[in-house]
Amino acid sequence: MNELFRQLLVSLYINLTRVNWILVFGSSAAYLCVYLHFISRKPQLITGSATLSRFLYRYCPVVAETYYPTFWCWEARVQTLLRPFIAARPWVKYRNELIQTADGGHVSLDWNDNENNDLYPVSATRPTILILPGLTGTSKESYMLCMVKQSEILGYRCVVFNNRGVAGERLLTPRTYCAANTEDLETVISHVQNTFPQAPLMAAGVSMGGHRQILDKLFNIDYIMKAKTIREFDERFTSVMFGYKTNADYYRDASPYHKLKSIEVPVLCLNALDDVFSPADAIPMQSAKENPNVALLLTVHGGHIGFLEGIFPRQITYMDRIFKQFIQAVFEHEDELKST
Numbered sequence: 001m002n003e004l005f006r007q008l009l010v011s012l013y014i015n016l017t018r019v020n021w022i023l024v025f026g027s028s029a030a031y032l033c034v035y036l037h038f039i040s041r042k043p044q045l046i047t048g049s050a051t052l053s054r055f056l057y058r059y060c061p062v063v064a065e066t067y068y069p070t071f072w073c074w075e076a077r078v079q080t081l082l083r084p085f086i087a088a089r090p091w092v093k094y095r096n097e098l099i100q101t102a103d104g105g106h107v108s109l110d111w112n113d114n115e116n117n118d119l120y121p122v123s124a125t126r127p128t129i130l131i132l133p134g135l136t137g138t139s140k141e142s143y144m145l146c147m148v149k150q151s152e153i154l155g156y157r158c159v160v161f162n163n164r165g166v167a168g169e170r171l172l173t174p175r176t177y178c179a180a181n182t183e184d185l186e187t188v189i190s191h192v193q194n195t196f197p198q199a200p201l202m203a204a205g206v207s208m209g210g211h212r213q214i215l216d217k218l219f220n221i222d223y224i225m226k227a228k229t230i231r232e233f234d235e236r237f238t239s240v241m242f243g244y245k246t247n248a249d250y251y252r253d254a255s256p257y258h259k260l261k262s263i264e265v266p267v268l269c270l271n272a273l274d275d276v277f278s279p280a281d282a283i284p285m286q287s288a289k290e291n292p293n294v295a296l297l298l299t300v301h302g303g304h305i306g307f308l309e310g311i312f313p314r315q316i317t318y319m320d321r322i323f324k325q326f327i328q329a330v331f332e333h334e335d336e337l338k339s340t
Contacts, residue, residue: 039069039300040067040068041066041067041300042064042065042066043067043297044297044299045295045296046296047288047289047295047296048292049292049293052293052295052337053295055329055333055336055337056326059329059332060322062321062325067299067307067309068309069306070308070310070311070313071311073308073313075274075301076274076276076302078303079301079303079304079306079307080276080304080305080306083142083303086313087142087317088146088314088316089145090146092112094110094111094112095110095113096111097109097110098169099187101183101187103173106164107162107184107188108167109162109191110160111157111158111159111160112148112152112158113157114156114157117152119154119155120155120156123196124199125199125200126157126196126199127199127202128156128158128192128199128200128201129156129157129158129159129201129202129204130189130192130201130202130203131148131160131161131205132160132185132203132204133160133162133207134206134207135207136166137166137206138162140167143305144160144206146316147204148160150316150324151324154327154328157196157199161184163184164184170211175241176241181242200334202330202331206305207304220236223236224237234247234250234251238250257284257287260288260290261290263293266330267295269288269294269295269297270307272301272303272304273300273301274300274301275302275303275304276303276304277304299318305319307320
């Protein structure tokens, strides 16, 4: 009787194991089908220029590749939140420089001079890339370090523009920055061009803090810091600082909808359709079609500055690969873009 009972238990265990394996296999197969058919997709390239389109497909093959987001963290918010914690932080050597602004403030620049490289050994003519961090980002962010490292591999020089008050530099005036104001950027561009007038120059921006004792003189910082959303923060601080009557006026002025038509040099913009800060309905697709200098590359997934790919997404991302291929294509095949 005991032997019969033991055999029954063994048989039940074997059957349950088989059922479990069937469930695991079935679930995995179903997830794989969903991933391959609905999650991993080729990006959509939108541009009104046949020349720019051919240029990108020829020299930036990644624009035609299927983007395979990391299968265990493809959702937009997960991609956005995880990248700062899991992405690699390559070592980059910086040289810091503070430049004065017209209002008495200063801006911090971090240079990666990339001396002693064999590809562009002459400093005066070495291609230079001006990189603009995100809203609260600095040259120390993982995505900044990856972009600088990719540029370094190609032999280029990089300079990262740190917005006022976010890179540990003391604010000298009660002013930070906003998405619509370009005065500091114009100062930086002029400085870089004057420093290396013979070097070709490109710019790359990602997405769009201060020191309290200066800002307290003009603003109620306690009230500002109680803001629970970006919109509330802009209403209480950004719009007021830059003289906008309403928050809507600030957002209207900062929106790319009205500015794409003014772009006169080739620009490639990467945006995920599931970006939590720049969603699909905010992307100026029609405006991009009307300017032959603009190309939009839209992925289905990727989040906000996420674009993680691979099983263990520690190394370069889809965004990094786009960046590397595009800057190399422009510097090495500039003449082919002049007819856009």
